[in-house]
Amino acid sequence: MISTHEMFQAFSPNHKYVVSVGSQHDMIVNVWDWRSGVKVASNKVSSKVKAVSFAENGSYFVTVGNRHVKFWYLEYSRSAKVRFSFDF
Numbered sequence: 001m002i003s004t005h006e007m008f009q010a011f012s013p014n015h016k017y018v019v020s021v022g023s024q025h026d027m028i029v030n031v032w033d034w035r036s037g038v039k040v041a042s043n044k045v046s047s048k049v050k051a052v053s054f055a056e057n058g059s060y061f062v063t064v065g066n067r068h069v070k071f072w073y074l075e076y077s078r079s080a081k082v083r084f085s086f087d088f
Contacts, residue, residue, distance in 0.1 A: 008049060013058040017074075021049045021063065029063065029072065045070070
């Protein structure tokens with residue numbers, strides 16, 4: 001996990017994706033195909049994120065913050081787009 005000035009990032013174990021969480025003011029979680037620079041998924045969080053980390057198998061990542069722990073599951077479709085959803 002890398003953290004710099006309210007922005008957090010984590011690479012997937014296969015190094016294909018990077019998750020970034022913006023500042024307290026935008027509160028957006030983005031999943032990027034970092035090699036191509038394409039944002040493949042995005043969602044808003046309702047509270048400030050303090051950390052983000054991928055699971056060892058890369059099928060999900062976790063955000064942790066003020067009064068929350070969210071598990072974001074990556075869903076791969078045939079069109080090669082990534083969608084993600086969270087479980088609380």
